[in-house]
Amino acid sequence: MKLLISRPMTAEVEARARTAFDVEIRESNAPLSTAEMHRALTEFDVVVPTLGDMFSASVFAAAPQPRCKLLANFGVGYNHIDVDAAQAAGVLVSNTPGAVTDATADVAMTLLLMTARRAGEGERLVRAGRWEGWHPTQMLGHHVTGKRVGIVGMGRIGQAIARRCHFGFGMQVAYPARSRKELDFPTEYASGLTQLAASVDFLVLAVPGGADTRHLIGAEVLAAMKSSALLINIARGEVVDQAALITALEAGEIAGAGLDVYEFEPEVPETLRAMENVTLLPHLGTATEEVRSNMGHMALDNVAAFLTGQQPPNAVT
Numbered sequence: 001m002k003l004l005i006s007r008p009m010t011a012e013v014e015a016r017a018r019t020a021f022d023v024e025i026r027e028s029n030a031p032l033s034t035a036e037m038h039r040a041l042t043e044f045d046v047v048v049p050t051l052g053d054m055f056s057a058s059v060f061a062a063a064p065q066p067r068c069k070l071l072a073n074f075g076v077g078y079n080h081i082d083v084d085a086a087q088a089a090g091v092l093v094s095n096t097p098g099a100v101t102d103a104t105a106d107v108a109m110t111l112l113l114m115t116a117r118r119a120g121e122g123e124r125l126v127r128a129g130r131w132e133g134w135h136p137t138q139m140l141g142h143h144v145t146g147k148r149v150g151i152v153g154m155g156r157i158g159q160a161i162a163r164r165c166h167f168g169f170g171m172q173v174a175y176p177a178r179s180r181k182e183l184d185f186p187t188e189y190a191s192g193l194t195q196l197a198a199s200v201d202f203l204v205l206a207v208p209g210g211a212d213t214r215h216l217i218g219a220e221v222l223a224a225m226k227s228s229a230l231l232i233n234i235a236r237g238e239v240v241d242q243a244a245l246i247t248a249l250e251a252g253e254i255a256g257a258g259l260d261v262y263e264f265e266p267e268v269p270e271t272l273r274a275m276e277n278v279t280l281l282p283h284l285g286t287a288t289e290e291v292r293s294n295m296g297h298m299a300l301d302n303v304a305a306f307l308t309g310q311q312p313p314n315a316v317t
Helices: 011-020 034-043 057-061 083-088 101-116 119-127 156-169 193-199 219-224 242-251 289-307
Strands: 002-005 022-025 046-048 070-072 092-094 148-152 172-176 188-190 202-205 230-233 256-259 278-280
Touching: 002 011, 002 034, 011 022, 011 289, 034 057, 046 289, 057 083, 070 289, 083 092, 092 289, 101 119, 101 156, 101 202, 101 230, 101 256, 101 278, 119 278, 148 156, 148 193, 156 172, 172 193, 188 193, 193 219, 219 242, 242 256
Parallel strands: 002 022, 002 046, 046 070, 070 092, 148 172, 148 202, 172 188, 202 230, 230 256, 256 278
Antiparallel strands: none
């Protein structure tokens, strides 16, 4: 049984993979090309893909009887895989939920605090040698403690963010959803996204990617937000209409944004890069040694179960 891992992994995960499986670990960090995806489906029994490896319906159509029977995705999000097309081709899909929750929530808070307190702008000022010393009105930002935050996507990650906001900063937490959640801390249920956006100081996005959430945050939602509000995105880049966001920032419709993901990643428009009121991170959501190793082990656990005839513990259904 041949295994392909589409990106270099941590040393710990690579060592386990080489010991336990007949594995090929790709050396490039670039996404798989169409030709590479075709080879993955036709020459390997199991593939561990990740973000950017676009296993679309057309890719499966080009390999109608694939040798590959499992895509053990490295990551909780799998919107880069057409799951329906995979299943139609007899290919199971699994992912790595749980391992990413706290690290991603931590990055959401990092962006919220950095953007609110102008930390990126302040660091650039110091590094450039332009800081002239403390004074009472220096770089006044947005107070965080006690403010109102809207969490869009109250799943594992959204709840972890909400807990940090409530218990760590005494923030009032509100969220929109199809139905109310059973939570162990006080929250306010909002009937709609636009209504929520109009009422919060911080709007944090933690929804999955995919067709259902593409451009969920567009001109209408941005226009509804307070001019003093901040948008934080640790979900997927395409959840935000990037052009509409730039327009809203330029027009002063919102006060700023903190972004870890981008609509056309890794491309980040010069307009965004030039804005001092926007915090930009290079998709660091799960970027710790422990978390990336845990994700890798979870992906390999899915592989190991599959190869022994068991259902992968994190199969996507």
